[in-house]
Amino acid sequence: MNALLPSATTIAALVKIGLLVGGLMTAAAYLVLLERWIAAWVQDRKGPNRVGIPLTDIRLFGLGQPLADGLKIILKEDFTPSHVDRVLYNAAPLLILAASLAIFAAIPFGSVLPPLGIAGLPDPVPFLVAPGLDVGVLWVFALSSIAVYGVLLGGWASNNKYGFLGGLRSSAQLVAYEIPLGLGLLGVVLAAGSLRLDRIMEAQAASGVWYAFAQPLGFVVFLVASFAEAARLPFDLPEAEQELVGGYHTEYSGIRLLLFLVAEFLHMITAAFLIVIMFLGGWHLWGVTGAGTEVTWAGALLRFAILSAKILGVIVFFMLVRWSWPRFRFDQLMNLAWKVMLPLGLANLVTVAAVEELRPWLVEHVGSSAAGWLAVGLPWATFLVGWIVAGVFTPSSTDNTPILTHGPLDAEHDLDHDPLDDVAGGHRLEASPR
Amino acid sequence: MTLPDGATPLLLGSVAAFAAGLWLLLPSVQRAGWLERWSSRLGVALGAAALAGLALAGRRLGGLGEEAVFQIVAAVALVGGTATVVTRSPVYAAIWFALALTGVAGLLLVLGAQFLGVATIVVYAGAILVMFLFVLMLAQPTGLAPYDRVSNEPLLSAVAGGVLLALLTVSIGRLSAEPPACCQVPSRADAVAAAAAPARPADPAALDADAVARLGAELFGRHLVAVEAAGLLLLVALVGAIAVVSRGEAAESAERGAA
Numbered sequence: 001m002n003a004l005l006p007s008a009t010t011i012a013a014l015v016k017i018g019l020l021v022g023g024l025m026t027a028a029a030y031l032v033l034l035e036r037w038i039a040a041w042v043q044d045r046k047g048p049n050r051v052g053i054p055l056t057d058i059r060l061f062g063l064g065q066p067l068a069d070g071l072k073i074i075l076k077e078d079f080t081p082s083h084v085d086r087v088l089y090n091a092a093p094l095l096i097l098a099a100s101l102a103i104f105a106a107i108p109f110g111s112v113l114p115p116l117g118i119a120g121l122p123d124p125v126p127f128l129v130a131p132g133l134d135v136g137v138l139w140v141f142a143l144s145s146i147a148v149y150g151v152l153l154g155g156w157a158s159n160n161k162y163g164f165l166g167g168l169r170s171s172a173q174l175v176a177y178e179i180p181l182g183l184g185l186l187g188v189v190l191a192a193g194s195l196r197l198d199r200i201m202e203a204q205a206a207s208g209v210w211y212a213f214a215q216p217l218g219f220v221v222f223l224v225a226s227f228a229e230a231a232r233l234p235f236d237l238p239e240a241e242q243e244l245v246g247g248y249h250t251e252y253s254g255i256r257l258l259l260f261l262v263a264e265f266l267h268m269i270t271a272a273f274l275i276v277i278m279f280l281g282g283w284h285l286w287g288v289t290g291a292g293t294e295v296t297w298a299g300a301l302l303r304f305a306i307l308s309a310k311i312l313g314v315i316v317f318f319m320l321v322r323w324s325w326p327r328f329r330f331d332q333l334m335n336l337a338w339k340v341m342l343p344l345g346l347a348n349l350v351t352v353a354a355v356e357e358l359r360p361w362l363v364e365h366v367g368s369s370a371a372g373w374l375a376v377g378l379p380w381a382t383f384l385v386g387w388i389v390a391g392v393f394t395p396s397s398t399d400n401t402p403i404l405t406h407g408p409l410d411a412e413h414d415l416d417h418d419p420l421d422d423v424a425g426g427h428r429l430e431a432s433p434r
Numbered sequence: 435m436t437l438p439d440g441a442t443p444l445l446l447g448s449v450a451a452f453a454a455g456l457w458l459l460l461p462s463v464q465r466a467g468w469l470e471r472w473s474s475r476l477g478v479a480l481g482a483a484a485l486a487g488l489a490l491a492g493r494r495l496g497g498l499g500e501e502a503v504f505q506i507v508a509a510v511a512l513v514g515g516t517a518t519v520v521t522r523s524p525v526y527a528a529i530w531f532a533l534a535l536t537g538v539a540g541l542l543l544v545l546g547a548q549f550l551g552v553a554t555i556v557v558y559a560g561a562i563l564v565m566f567l568f569v570l571m572l573a574q575p576t577g578l579a580p581y582d583r584v585s586n587e588p589l590l591s592a593v594a595g596g597v598l599l600a601l602l603t604v605s606i607g608r609l610s611a612e613p614p615a616c617c618q619v620p621s622r623a624d625a626v627a628a629a630a631a632p633a634r635p636a637d638p639a640a641l642d643a644d645a646v647a648r649l650g651a652e653l654f655g656r657h658l659v660a661v662e663a664a665g666l667l668l669l670v671a672l673v674g675a676i677a678v679v680s681r682g683e684a685a686e687s688a689e690r691g692a693a
Contacts, residue, residue, distance in 0.1 A: 149529075168568070
């Protein structure tokens, strides 16, 4: 009967999954409140500050708001329009939420626990659901590409033009920005020599140089691409309210809409995790945390707290950006991905590869400290050159003036011809007095 | 997969049931009335029996959890693959195919080939199939085309698939049962690599911590030319696609100019 009992490793994994899912769901609920507070602060109003403890008059700065919001959306009618493809319409929100949650199997949410001494459980216990997974970064990629299906199928199954357009826009955007995202990430993988996110954090802690400082160009490319992958402003074209009502989830209501919204928030949290883990040192802070895997309980909690604080900071940055930039046009979005971010990502990758290849030779010939400065200086030189080249040669990609070229379609549409003339049967319409 | 003794008849029976179920499920127009009415239910029943037989015929994997996960993902892969060829709607076929790929990726993960498993999802399900879905969703006319509604040669294809499956399973089962050392002369590169590489971990069930690093070193060491050639081929295909598109545009505008 021993084979039927779950092993200590299985129980540890289940405990971690429980903690992670519970923590993520609570975090998502309270991040919605934070987002509304920040929006209110930017727009100089008060924001949600009324709902406190239920059935009392205690307001608590509005901290009860997530509960009220959640109950409200769950209790709303879950309406299925008659013209949808029922199977896919129901499967899409489940698929996207499942994929967004499963991503976290490979994402560490802390460092390690001190040895527990439980039989059958290898010490030290990492803050990671699947510590044996050697391809952590690729796992994140694979599951975020599965999440694209949720968006695409939700839009298509809704049988609604807004939904379908939103789904198409979204999947085109996600597929396009996966390439700069991957290029930004490859530089880090190359420098750290591992696809495991916990090893990447340990490599940064060991050298003390976070990859945001060692690979500034890669950091910028990855940051921009992860905004696009999370479909946050200025890349929120998939659900541009003014054009598409709600994009791919236009037809959804009630709890299924909630699943979509939670999945979107989880995408943002995932992006923040990846930015912090790969470029901002993860749990490492100079002079505070140390570098090795030998920790005390206080050290383990401190590392967890530092990682969480960094992630919260990145999320606040996401939310501030939302109220600071207007949305891109779709051609600008694609130009940015293919003509700016892709070459910059390649430049970063080549620079990092050159630095890593030359490092042993440099250490041997010019000494280790000079080699260290060169290894950081060369990427910064690439960053400056890339920035200048991108700024000088792609100015039109953010220009909003309409392009008046004579393409093949213009033969049919004379630009000087006023379309209103046709509407009024040749007679020009007078502006109606209001 | 090593076959246990006496499992071959069960295995062949399951494969035959699978082929018969596949034939019943394939969309066709030339069946008798009663068969047409019952074909889908009968086909599903035969398929379920075949899955159960295949699950019983294989060798056990060890732990109960491992075994359960293996059987579930294997069933997902088989059901997804069958539904891909059986379903009539192209969009559903693409989604079933994505499910089959997920099942295959799960199998690879369970068996320890992590990189292959994850790469299958990234490349096939994540990139290629999304493109397929794009095209299918954009280009689907109202109703289904004749080639979607009826399968061309349901009997022949089911029999061919069954025979292929049976032969492959039995022969691979035989092959992996005996050590293949007899037919291989180790090359010099092999010997050097074996001398340089650290010893393999003693426990074959434990995950190889450096599996991906080893795979990368192999790909970009011994097989560098093949990798580069494949990359070049893809680049040529890309350039060719762009050339075809721009030529089509040029011809179109020339036509318009002539008109």
